[in-house]
Amino acid sequence: QVQLVQSGAEVKKPGASVKVSCKASGYTFTSYDINWVRQATGQGLEWMGWMNPNSGNTGYAQKFQGRVTMTRNTSISTAYMELSSLRSEDTAVYYCARPLGWTNWFDPWGQGTLVTVSS
Amino acid sequence: DIQMTQSPSSLSASVGDRVTITCRASQSISTYLNWYHQKPGKAPKLLIYAASSLQSGVPSRFSGSGSGTDFTLTISSLQPEDFATYYCQQSYSTLKYTFGQGTKLEIK
Numbered sequence: 001q002v003q004l005v006q007s008g009a010e011v012k013k014p015g016a017s018v019k020v021s022c023k024a025s026g027y028t029f030t031s032y033d034i035n036w037v038r039q040a041t042g043q044g045l046e047w048m049g050w051m052n053p054n055s056g057n058t059g060y061a062q063k064f065q066g067r068v069t070m071t072r073n074t075s076i077s078t079a080y081m082e083l084s085s086l087r088s089e090d091t092a093v094y095y096c097a098r099p100l101g102w103t104n105w106f107d108p109w110g111q112g113t114l115v116t117v118s119s
Numbered sequence: 120d121i122q123m124t125q126s127p128s129s130l131s132a133s134v135g136d137r138v139t140i141t142c143r144a145s146q147s148i149s150t151y152l153n154w155y156h157q158k159p160g161k162a163p164k165l166l167i168y169a170a171s172s173l174q175s176g177v178p179s180r181f182s183g184s185g186s187g188t189d190f191t192l193t194i195s196s197l198q199p200e201d202f203a204t205y206y207c208q209q210s211y212s213t214l215k216y217t218f219g220q221g222t223k224l225e226i227k
Contacts, residue, residue: 035216045163045206045218059214062120095162104210105153105168112162 002026004034004096004110011116017084020113022096029077030054033099035106036070036081038092046092050099051079086117121145121212125205125219131227136197140222142190142207151211154183154192156203157221163206167192202226 007021022034036048049060051070058070069082079096094113097106122145132138142152150170155163165174167183170190180195194201207219 037218044221045208047216047218050214061215099210101168103151103153103169104216105165105174106155106163106208107165107174109162109164 002098002108004098004108006094006096006110006113009114009116011118012086014087014117014119016086016117017082018086018115019080019082020094020096020115022079022081022110024077024079024098027098029072030074034070034072034079035097035099036068037095037097037106037109039095039112040089040092043092048081048094053079083115086115088117091115091117120215121148121209121217123207123209123217123219125207125222127222128220129223129225131225132197133227134197134199138194138197138224140192140205140224142185142192142219144188144190144209144211147187148209148211150186151209152183152185152190153208153210155206155208156201157206158203166205197224199226 003025005023010018012018030053033050033052035050038046048064051058053072060068067084072079096110124143126141152170154167157163166177166181170185171183182193184191202224205222210216
């Protein structure tokens, strides 16, 4: 079945970078974008950006521009989201998701990766 | 950017109740509106896409309506497994998606 499996939890110090992976299976990886969404504890969903695995083209929410980089390795059907200059406010669960259809609904989602930023 | 506003932010209801959640967009988004629910510790799950289309496998007690700026999600008869947080998402703004702030549905 179509599935997105993310890497495990991370603990980082302020100022460091984190790189989260999202491995796709059950479909042709290069045929669909991958989006990233984050959720701070007890908060709502915040869209971060998208990447086209075929071309490598990306688009980021203005809030994250300059700090986020989305890449991929097509040989292993894996997308990556790297966030730099981490601060405590970046502590959150990070999800990858595949957009589908003419209204780009997200299905499926990865299981989420908790990133904790603490000194 | 397009802002999405859900109401109410929280809601208490009983099993068997009919519940309606509203989502309003800051500008017209046609029917580029999707609904998800999320249970604690889990990823969001798609319920409704394109404002009113039921995702495969989702019970028919869920329904969506609306177009332009005003949308609703209705649960016709609440079941115990429906207590969760619900989010709307606009996808009209090309590749600049935004979510509503969420509606937490709790047991009365």
